[in-house]
Amino acid sequence: MLKLNRLLSVGVFCGSSLGARKEYAQAAGALGRLLAEQDIALIYGGGHIGLMGAVADAVLEVGGRAVGVIPTMLRKKEVAHEGLTELRVVESMSERKQLIGELSDAFIVLPGGIGTLDEMFEVWTWTQLGIQHKPVGLLNVQGYFDPLLQFIDRSVDEGFLRAEHREVLRVEHDPARLLTLLEPS
Numbered sequence: 001m002l003k004l005n006r007l008l009s010v011g012v013f014c015g016s017s018l019g020a021r022k023e024y025a026q027a028a029g030a031l032g033r034l035l036a037e038q039d040i041a042l043i044y045g046g047g048h049i050g051l052m053g054a055v056a057d058a059v060l061e062v063g064g065r066a067v068g069v070i071p072t073m074l075r076k077k078e079v080a081h082e083g084l085t086e087l088r089v090v091e092s093m094s095e096r097k098q099l100i101g102e103l104s105d106a107f108i109v110l111p112g113g114i115g116t117l118d119e120m121f122e123v124w125t126w127t128q129l130g131i132q133h134k135p136v137g138l139l140n141v142q143g144y145f146d147p148l149l150q151f152i153d154r155s156v157d158e159g160f161l162r163a164e165h166r167e168v169l170r171v172e173h174d175p176a177r178l179l180t181l182l183e184p185s
Contacts, residue, residue, distance in 0.1 A: 008041060009043050013119040014110035014112045014116055045070060045100070109137065128168065138171045
């Protein structure tokens with residue numbers, strides 16, 4: 001299969017809540033518009049609420065492609081975004097992560113809770129283990145990830161994480177610059 005030397009799809013992991021700061025939703029919207037303007041498909045958790053809904057709505061508002069992957073149990077709780085380009089329904093959260101991983105050329109993580117962190121650490125681990133070779137980026141809105149990054153850097157200092165694996169995780173506060181960092185070389 002011929003692979004173009006550009007991102008065709010980006011998996012986005014983010015909160016199902018909007019969070020305490022308006023800047024989180026603003027960043028999600030900016031990222032969504034940027035993806036659509038650059039003809040990069042959004043691959044995400046399929047929800048219409050929180051930052052998930054904000055990024056998907058922004059993609060759709062400017063004519064982009066938004067593909068949601070949602071487990072049956074969450075669709076039944078009426079959190080599925082029914083206005084997407086495509087909504088894929090899977091049986092479990094594990095299947096959701098696996099399919100998002102397969103459909104995405106790179107990953108961007110916005111602020112979120114444990115589900116978001118679980119998704120980030122899983123795809124980052126896949127890269128560390130050589131299961132995939134896809135970059136992972138943190139959109140560090142308002143310094144949200146600063147304490148986590150301090151912990152990750154301590155893991156390097158304490159010998160639990162290799163520096164080259166730490167470098168796989170790209171960090172930026174500007175969506176356009178982060179997308180540039182994730183582009184294939």
